[in-house]
Amino acid sequence: MDIRPQVLMVLTVGVVLPTLLCAVENGAAPPDLDAMQAQIAARLQQGDAVLAIPDANPAEALPHYLSAYALAEKLTAPDVTSTALNDSYNRLGELWLKLGNSAKALHCFRGALEGREKLRWRFPENTQFRLDLCSSQERLGDLYRKLGNTEKAGEHYRSGLSTFEELVELHPEDVDLRRNLAANYERLGGFYGELGATKNAKEGGIYWDEPEYDSHPEHAQAQGYYWMALAIREQLVKQEPRNLQLKHGVAGTFNLLGDLYGNRWRRQERVSRRKALAIAEELVKADPANPLGWSALMSTYNGMRVFAQPEDFAKPVEKGELDRKALSAAEQLVKLDPANRDGWECISLTSMNLGARLEESDDLVQAREFYLKILVASETLAKLVKESGDDYRLQVGAACERLGRLAEKQGEIPEAILRYEQVLDIWTKRFQEDPYTPWVRSGLEEAQATLYRLRTGRPPK
Numbered sequence: 001m002d003i004r005p006q007v008l009m010v011l012t013v014g015v016v017l018p019t020l021l022c023a024v025e026n027g028a029a030p031p032d033l034d035a036m037q038a039q040i041a042a043r044l045q046q047g048d049a050v051l052a053i054p055d056a057n058p059a060e061a062l063p064h065y066l067s068a069y070a071l072a073e074k075l076t077a078p079d080v081t082s083t084a085l086n087d088s089y090n091r092l093g094e095l096w097l098k099l100g101n102s103a104k105a106l107h108c109f110r111g112a113l114e115g116r117e118k119l120r121w122r123f124p125e126n127t128q129f130r131l132d133l134c135s136s137q138e139r140l141g142d143l144y145r146k147l148g149n150t151e152k153a154g155e156h157y158r159s160g161l162s163t164f165e166e167l168v169e170l171h172p173e174d175v176d177l178r179r180n181l182a183a184n185y186e187r188l189g190g191f192y193g194e195l196g197a198t199k200n201a202k203e204g205g206i207y208w209d210e211p212e213y214d215s216h217p218e219h220a221q222a223q224g225y226y227w228m229a230l231a232i233r234e235q236l237v238k239q240e241p242r243n244l245q246l247k248h249g250v251a252g253t254f255n256l257l258g259d260l261y262g263n264r265w266r267r268q269e270r271v272s273r274r275k276a277l278a279i280a281e282e283l284v285k286a287d288p289a290n291p292l293g294w295s296a297l298m299s300t301y302n303g304m305r306v307f308a309q310p311e312d313f314a315k316p317v318e319k320g321e322l323d324r325k326a327l328s329a330a331e332q333l334v335k336l337d338p339a340n341r342d343g344w345e346c347i348s349l350t351s352m353n354l355g356a357r358l359e360e361s362d363d364l365v366q367a368r369e370f371y372l373k374i375l376v377a378s379e380t381l382a383k384l385v386k387e388s389g390d391d392y393r394l395q396v397g398a399a400c401e402r403l404g405r406l407a408e409k410q411g412e413i414p415e416a417i418l419r420y421e422q423v424l425d426i427w428t429k430r431f432q433e434d435p436y437t438p439w440v441r442s443g444l445e446e447a448q449a450t451l452y453r454l455r456t457g458r459p460p461k
Helices: 004-025 033-052 058-074 083-098 102-122 127-146 150-170 175-202 217-239 244-261 266-286 291-307 321-336 341-360 364-384 389-409 413-433 438-456
Strands: none
Touching: 033 058, 033 083, 058 083, 083 102, 083 127, 102 127, 127 150, 127 175, 150 175, 175 217, 175 244, 217 244, 244 266, 244 291, 266 291, 291 321, 291 341, 321 341, 341 364, 341 389, 364 389, 389 413, 389 438, 413 438
């Protein structure tokens, strides 16, 4: 659908006419609207460019986004809105989140939502405006969920889903819309699954063998949403049986069901994992050079690794075998897609499990190889994910600590000192940023004490 005529109408009704009328009333020459729209777009791009710079201070993008917002607000009538104003609100909301100001982020996201609701009602046939509205609802749902307001989060998720369902009714043959609807069902499934798990944990972590005995309605709601997503994805695969992306989506939904069932509903978990595994193996066989298959295989083995019991397998499974399979799939995935965050996280987690088992059995040489994998994965993640880079730098510190401990056990004291100096450097930087958190201070003091002992051969005073 060509939305350009409707976008032009939005700018005319919401920007051009109010501005021209104001200029006529004041006896001033009408402004160059095209130039002002170009200025808004340029300032938003300048802010985006700042955030794209490695290790840039996000606050440096703020003047650009505020300038774009001020211009867009001047060009917008009180009772209408423009896409420029909504985009400015959205950029500011994301930036305030990076700067740690959730209250201002909420204000901006609400502003974008209000504007997008106006556009949706003014132009009900415009698909893009409805998609933008869904995006705003989902973003507010995510933020409220992060802040612990599950009631508000649920409201926004359900509103976004309702808008998406309307879109699919209008365009039932649009494959992308149907895939996005399935993703929205999965988002709500994850939301209700998390609510049920939280309640279950508060009650002592009681699990039931069958769904009908589960006392938490949230689990049934989650299962229902996942089933609706699965129905859509399986129907899409029937229509396009050679589409690997669509098959990958089916495997993903089966794995989400497996995660939901977990230790709670054992039989259903086994069925879901086996179906996901069959699809993943089919994808890898069909195109070994496509990361989709390895992604599905990694996710399936990772889920089996967490929840599997010995009785789940026809043949005995050696302890750590699923870790190795998940690790192998993850390594293939990052070879094909070096920026794949899930792949690197899986490498870090499974390597830690395998390394710890080997260290316990005194196989220090092999344990070191896995701890080095953790170090590489954590360093890569710290570079890939700027907004949570601190968390991954602490993972780097944890890997260095494990390598230092192994070196000390092997009598390689200079190597141990080098590794703990890296640990100390990471904790020192974190303490400078956050000196009042007890566990940060504890990490720093422990690193200092270990280094003192290694350098002097005496326990710290």
